[in-house]
Amino acid sequence: MSSVGLDAGPAAAVAAPALAAAGALTRGEPTLAEGVSWHAFGAPVEGRARFVVKSASAGNYIMTSALGVDILACLDGTRDIAGLCAHLSAQHGKPIPAARICAFLDTCLANGMIEADSWGNGEVVAADAGARREKLGIYSKVHNADRLLDLILEYRRLWLNPVTKGLAAALCLLGLVNFFLIPKGGGLIAPLKQMDMSYTDIFLLAVPMVFVIELALHELGHALACRLMGARPKGFGVGLLFGVLPIVFTETTDSYTIPSRAKRAFVSFAGPMVNLMSFGLVMSLYWMVDRDGLAAKLLLAYSALPLASFLVSMNPFYLRMDGYWILADWLERPNLRRDAMRYLKSFFKRAAPGTAPVQRDRKEKLTLSLYLLVAIAWTLTFVSYVTIEGLRTMYSIMQTFFAESFYL
Structure with missing residues (x-):
């Protein structure tokens, strides 16, 4: 906007x-x-x-x-x-x-x-409609989805009632609990960790295809929340993030017309909530099946995808995704990152001659400082973990592959 x-x-x-x-x-x-x-x-x-x-x-x-x-x-x-x-x-x-x-x-x-x-x-x-999204990929135009949303909302009593709300809350809680109970071989690099150079690796190829459905449900969550809160999403589109990763997106800019900041923040959280529920469900099923079987292997491999989607979309800094908009809506600062970066630059750059420095009160300084601290720490921790774990896992896979080749 x-x-x-x-x-x-x-x-x-x-x-x-x-x-x-x-x-x-x-x-x-x-x-x-x-x-x-x-x-x-x-x-x-x-x-x-x-x-x-x-x-x-x-x-x-x-x-x-x-x-x-x-x-x-x-x-x-x-x-x-x-x-x-x-x-x-x-x-x-x-x-x-x-x-x-x-x-x-x-x-x-x-x-x-x-x-x-x-x-x-x-x-x-x-x-430029695309200016409202990050210039970090290739995006299609937005296709109107009013008829689809109207159809789904027509049967809202079936999927939005006290029972389903309680189930959703339980799955979110299970997702948060399992975040601290990730077993060996799980986590963000679980698909790679589950590869053992056997025929069962073929089944891992189906994991990303199933995840495309969850990506669509993630965006549908945003769109439905937008409608339920009183705004109207423009529709859905598809794209390639970084020109490589296939994604689905929805245009919910109309949520700015929602007076309540809590409701606007919920529209942004609805998508990650789907991923958190999915992670809770998958991990709960994992603990119920035989840990040495193929089902456990596939469940643990798949668990990495909703977990990664949740953590990436909730990142409040690197990409202006759901986590950023939740904070921006709650603080009611649509240009939160821009203001924070200008505040950070003010420490290292003097104001031009004749230009008065931007005056900020103590509360604003504290808000921008905390945002920068959390956002940068979140980004660096996530990137470092994925990089280190990825390299370790690839090294372990290569060791196994060459050891078996030598043995043969």
């Missing part, structure tokens, strides 16, 4: 002749598009109220200040940029820079919030 700052600065409003010389007056009289709405988002930050603006037709969202909302409210098609400057300056009791208003209107035009023929030179640069 785009974030647009529009706080009026000390610069004087540009006079009408200057605007005409710059070509601003020839850009038309902007008119608000049909179906555009806005609402307050969370508590004010640094004393400034924040609002989410939604374009129902384009399905785009931006976050702006009270000034941005005031601009949108007076886009009735009767004022050009000079008229907007005069009106807003009188409304706020101080000059409003015309350049700031023009930049905001250009952003609104790109996101389908202004009638295309009422502003600009006729060329509309559409907002």
Whole structure:
């Protein structure tokens, strides 16, 4: 979601002749598009109220200040940029820079919030939908899934009732307990650890194919939670993370229209919750079967996939995935990582001459510091563990392979 700052600065409003010389007056009289709405988002930050603006037709969202909302409210098609400057300056009791208003209107035009023929030179640069996702892969377009979700929700009493809620809570608890009871040969590298150079290794090839179904259920969890909390997901898509790993994704940006931060955070947690339930179920079955049989081998190998998916998606830093959005929604800071990185850089880089350093209160400093500490520690621990365990397991497999070859 785009974030647009529009706080009026000390610069004087540009006079009408200057605007005409710059070509601003020839850009038309902007008119608000049909179906555009806005609402307050969370508590004010640094004393400034924040609002989410939604374009129902384009399905785009931006976050702006009270000034941005005031601009949108007076886009009735009767004022050009000079008229907007005069009106807003009188409304706020101080000059409003015309350049700031023009930049905001250009952003609104790109996101389908202004009638295309009422502003600009006729060329509309559409907002990049992919900019709302990480640029670390190849993604398809989003396909509408309203009919599928409507069908599933029609039978919600069958899968969303006190019994199923209790079962889901029990499976999540089992998943957390088994996280500390992982047996030898299990963990994040379990598929490799279960390879013993026998014919049973062939069955391990089916494990990733089964996991594709769980990936789909992970995203379905997000979409259903979004609908249950009162928002509408745009649909589903597929892609290749890092250009290699097949993934399924869902577009739930509409969750920003949910007033409750707890409900927004739950939409982000619904996907990892599916993985945690799956891990709890698989490990419970593992403890019930013969530990030396093929079933135990396959269950232990598969357990690594929901466990890895849970830990990766809950990572609050490296990728802006579920864990990041849970924190961002709970703290009501959509640009949490960007703010944290700027805060970190401020320790090592002096502010430019004539530029006042960003003022942060004690609570904000503590929040950003804790986020950086947890996020970086989580990422480094996960990457280090997978790398070390992977190398050890590969070395053990190679030893077994060469020992058997030599023996033969």
